[in-house]
Amino acid sequence: MEKKVPTIKEIARKLNISVSTVSRALHDHPSIGLRTKTAVKNMAAALNYEPNQTAIFFKKGKTFTLGIVLPNLAEEFFSAVINGIEQVSMQNNYIALVGQSHDSLETEKKIVETMKNHRVDGILASISKNTTEIDHFRQMNKYGIPVVFFDRVPDVADIHSVSCNLYDSSVEAVEYLINLGHRRIGYLQGPPTLSIKNERLDGYRDAHKKHQLPLDESLIVHSDLSTEGTQAAFDQLMSLENRPTAILAFNDYVALDAIRYARQKKLRINKDISFVSYANLPVTRYVDFPPLASVEQFPFEQGARATELLFKLINQKSSGQEMPYENVVLQGKLVLH
Amino acid sequence: MEKKVPTIKEIARKLNISVSTVSRALHDHPSIGLRTKTAVKNMAAALNYEPNQTAIFFKKGKTFTLGIVLPNLAEEFFSAVINGIEQVSMQNNYIALVGQSHDSLETEKKIVETMKNHRVDGILASISKNTTEIDHFRQMNKYGIPVVFFDRVPDVADIHSVSCNLYDSSVEAVEYLINLGHRRIGYLQGPPTLSIKNERLDGYRDAHKKHQLPLDESLIVHSDLSTEGTQAAFDQLMSLENRPTAILAFNDYVALDAIRYARQKKLRINKDISFVSYANLPVTRYVDFPPLASVEQFPFEQGARATELLFKLINQKSSGQEMPYENVVLQGKLVLH
DNA sequence: TCTGATAAGTCAAACGTTTGCATACCTTTG
DNA sequence: CAAAGGTATGCAAACGTTTGACTTATCAGA
Numbered sequence: 001m002e003k004k005v006p007t008i009k010e011i012a013r014k015l016n017i018s019v020s021t022v023s024r025a026l027h028d029h030p031s032i033g034l035r036t037k038t039a040v041k042n043m044a045a046a047l048n049y050e051p052n053q054t055a056i057f058f059k060k061g062k063t064f065t066l067g068i069v070l071p072n073l074a075e076e077f078f079s080a081v082i083n084g085i086e087q088v089s090m091q092n093n094y095i096a097l098v099g100q101s102h103d104s105l106e107t108e109k110k111i112v113e114t115m116k117n118h119r120v121d122g123i124l125a126s127i128s129k130n131t132t133e134i135d136h137f138r139q140m141n142k143y144g145i146p147v148v149f150f151d152r153v154p155d156v157a158d159i160h161s162v163s164c165n166l167y168d169s170s171v172e173a174v175e176y177l178i179n180l181g182h183r184r185i186g187y188l189q190g191p192p193t194l195s196i197k198n199e200r201l202d203g204y205r206d207a208h209k210k211h212q213l214p215l216d217e218s219l220i221v222h223s224d225l226s227t228e229g230t231q232a233a234f235d236q237l238m239s240l241e242n243r244p245t246a247i248l249a250f251n252d253y254v255a256l257d258a259i260r261y262a263r264q265k266k267l268r269i270n271k272d273i274s275f276v277s278y279a280n281l282p283v284t285r286y287v288d289f290p291p292l293a294s295v296e297q298f299p300f301e302q303g304a305r306a307t308e309l310l311f312k313l314i315n316q317k318s319s320g321q322e323m324p325y326e327n328v329v330l331q332g333k334l335v336l337h
Numbered sequence: 338m339e340k341k342v343p344t345i346k347e348i349a350r351k352l353n354i355s356v357s358t359v360s361r362a363l364h365d366h367p368s369i370g371l372r373t374k375t376a377v378k379n380m381a382a383a384l385n386y387e388p389n390q391t392a393i394f395f396k397k398g399k400t401f402t403l404g405i406v407l408p409n410l411a412e413e414f415f416s417a418v419i420n421g422i423e424q425v426s427m428q429n430n431y432i433a434l435v436g437q438s439h440d441s442l443e444t445e446k447k448i449v450e451t452m453k454n455h456r457v458d459g460i461l462a463s464i465s466k467n468t469t470e471i472d473h474f475r476q477m478n479k480y481g482i483p484v485v486f487f488d489r490v491p492d493v494a495d496i497h498s499v500s501c502n503l504y505d506s507s508v509e510a511v512e513y514l515i516n517l518g519h520r521r522i523g524y525l526q527g528p529p530t531l532s533i534k535n536e537r538l539d540g541y542r543d544a545h546k547k548h549q550l551p552l553d554e555s556l557i558v559h560s561d562l563s564t565e566g567t568q569a570a571f572d573q574l575m576s577l578e579n580r581p582t583a584i585l586a587f588n589d590y591v592a593l594d595a596i597r598y599a600r601q602k603k604l605r606i607n608k609d610i611s612f613v614s615y616a617n618l619p620v621t622r623y624v625d626f627p628p629l630a631s632v633e634q635f636p637f638e639q640g641a642r643a644t645e646l647l648f649k650l651i652n653q654k655s656s657g658q659e660m661p662y663e664n665v666v667l668q669g670k671l672v673l674h
Numbered sequence: 675t676c677t678g679a680t681a682a683g684t685c686a687a688a689c690g691t692t693t694g695c696a697t698a699c700c701t702t703t704g
Numbered sequence: 705c706a707a708a709g710g711t712a713t714g715c716a717a718a719c720g721t722t723t724g725a726c727t728t729a730t731c732a733g734a
Contacts, residue, residue, distance in 0.1 A: 005480065007720060018684050023722060033682055053454045055720035058395040059689055065434075065455070073419055074619075079410040086437065095451050097402070098435045100423065114432050117390045118402070143342065256623045263625070282411075286593045288600070288625045344690060355714045360692060370712055392690035396719055677734085684727070689720105697714075704707090 006047040015043055026051075057119075066096045066310065067115035069125040071103050071152070075253075076281045077299050078126070081150065084303025085124060092311055094121070101128040109136045116143055122310045124303075126152040129193050129225075134159075146313035150306040151297070155197040160313065162306040162328040164297040166278065169332035170203020170248075171210070173276045176293060176334060177246045178211050182274065186219045186237045186244035188230070188254055200278070204248060219244055223254055230257040238265075249277040252284050255291045263289070280335050295332045302330065343384040352380055363388075394456075403433045403647065404452035406462040408440050408489070412590075413618045414636050415463070418487065421640025422461060429648055431458070438465040446473045453480055459647045461640075463489040466531050466562070471496075483650035487643040488634070492534040497650065499643040499665040501634040503615065506669035507540020507585075508547070510613045513630060513671060514583045515548050519611065523556045523574045523581035525567070525591055537615070541585060556581055560591055567594040575602075586614035589621050592628045600626070617672050632669045639667065 008026075012019040017036065025032045025040035032040075043049075057063045066089055070078045082098070089096055097120060099111035108128050113136070115123060123145060125137060134154050137147050149161040177185050187204050189195060201220070208215045218240055223233040237244055249255035255277035259269055267273050269289040280294040305328050316323045345363075349356040354373065362369045362377035369377075380386075394400045403426055407415045419435070426433055434457060436448035445465050450473070452460060460482060462474060471491050474484050486498040514522050524541050526532060538557070545552045555577055560570040574581055586592035592614035596606055604610050606626040617631040642665050653660045 009720070019721080020685075020723075021683060023720095024683085027722090031680095031682060036682075050454070052395075052456070052720055054391065054395040054398070054400060054456050055689095056722085058389075058391040058691095058719090059721050061391070061689075063391060073410060074413055074416040076411055079416065082410055082435075083437070093451075095434050095436070095455060097432050098419075099432070100420070114430075117387070118432060119389070119391050260623060283620055283623065286597060286620065287623055346690070356691080357693075357715075358713055360690095361713090364692090368712060373712075389690055392719095393692085395689090395721095396691050398719075675734100677732105679730105679732085681730080682728085685725085687724090688722085692718085694717090695715085698712085700709100700711080702707105702709075704705105 006049045011043050015039060062121055063119050064094050065120045066094050067120040067123040068096050068098045069111050071101050071128050073100055076283055077279055080299035081303035084300040085307045088304050088307035103128040103130055105130045112136045122314050123147045124306050125149050127154055129191055148306045148310045150302050158325055160309055160326050162302050164332050165329045166332045167199040167203045169295040169334050170200045171207045172334045173248060174204055174207035182246040184244040186247040188233050188247050188249045189222050190250040191224050227257045230254050231261045234258045234261055246274040249275055252277050252279045252281045252294055259289055290337050293334050293336045296335045297332055298330050343386045348380050352376060399458055400456050401431050402457045403431050404457040404460040405433050405435045406448050408438050408465050410437055413620060414616055417636035418640035421637040422644045425641050425644035440465040440467055442467045449473045459651050460484045461643050462486050464491055466528055485643045485647045487639050495662055497646055497663050499639050501669050502666045503669045504536040504540045506632040506671050507537045508544045509671045510585060511541055511544035519583040521581040523584040525570050525584050525586045526559050527587040528561050564594045567591050568598045571595045571598055583611040586612055589614050589616045589618045589631055596626055627674050630671050630673045633672050634669055635667050
């Protein structure tokens, strides 16, 4: 056991040739003769030689490793994103380090730091809901590590990003409820930090304008995304003198929490109160009363596109050119259940 | 931009001392004088020096990286395991590469191969349901990469593992149903590959014996864990002349699929048919009719314990000693809903 | 026979760090 | 005052691989 791993040197010694010849032979360099080449390859096979990647990483200054920073793996949305990332990175023979911020800025910083130390070739990040500044990501610039943000994207222009535009689908979602006859539609929003670039709210507002429905600000409430927060927000809506008959929820989890809570309160789903939400997660398939519709945000595609963009940046870097900031925007899509 | 990163050499040159002195100074080596030490540290700080980890990895032959191989991140069970792994590995300044086998043996092999190439210091693995042999893991031995299996553990003795014993809690689960008055209890099993070491079934059988209930083999059916497979298995149970009044389901997903299907068939949950299952996943909180009880398998603890064991192996390795095969077994626990 | 091209291979430096050993100086101590 | 011991530092090798520059042999063409 622990038999020391064979190296290029050993092959060279056994064959009485130089290491450079061995190296080139293994890489099919043109200036190595066929005879030597096959001899080397045979010997390599016989010894069960495997190149020492850490040496190569070191020598080449690349690690063929990507870093993924995201809030929480347990959310189906993010594990779907990872599948997208995985697909593209595997094609490129890259592998990924994963770090969860658990929505803590401190943890996020620590993860980014660790990834920098591990000299990842690039970073894919979805920021935590408490990320108020992105200096720790900007730092990566100095180390030549490109960063691509996805989904939860900071609202600034000088970054690379892939995200999902929810404006149109928000309009569509509200119109869908209006067409069902709803006139009082609540909006159960997420925390302010996640609502800076508030496409959902803009869509909500504009759909009202478009259909000449009055806009009642008391119909817009916040949840911190915890179950309790959502329940409090729901109570707030239900205590209005003029209750909403439908609710647009920040995401499926919020909708599910609200629906469960509403049922505890003996409200009849889809009669007393209807729901539409965002994310279109598989988990909604298991419940009796899922939201009527949900806006698909294409996690897999976001992951795949972000990774493609990242690879473009990585390759561009080695070719020395500068790339303009690229912001890929996928269009969300309302899916009826 | 792309300003080249400062190295230990630069510090040495600027200070007109040797690199070894710098290296030792930065590591607080006792034989470096205070004056030199502070000078070096100041210069390092001024230049914003960061050690090149790839060089260190290479030199030390370690990467401070763990590999995690598991079937599917989207399962809440596994993301909970990752949280456990994360906690322990962060304490040790390790970071983790994650690979999903998606229940394909081929993919699993490829992941393990890639991780070996990246020279991870150790591997944590939960095998796919199609993993019939574990040579690819055994190979790691030759490279001095210890492997610890968790949860879905191969049924052989010469490995390290952390898993959850489900025998006692299976007995308990069935007894719970018996105490509720059930006399015909179906067992909706998983695929044969996952049932080699069949503690669930043994518990199911022994609980029957213990309570002198006849054991009807037709009450034991298989699902491949897909929704359709589960529905087929459920139909099989319901087409018996003497139907079960309760079902022990392989895991929560199976139970949820079956429950939904049962409701489509107008069966009344907890009246016509009751469920108990395994995993105790948070997702069951969102449904109207969760299983009556579920066996907690402590994913977080499994992840943490497996990682602790792995670190023991990694450290033992460098101290040259051999460790006996260790198989940590946590006891599952029936949780009433 | 000489020139020059080509093929096949070697040499040695380089990547950044760690570490065993040697060295230089200084201070004790017998 | 010389030997011993300690303190602070430098030297150089080593980890495994890649790669630009260089050497040697072979051979075609003039």
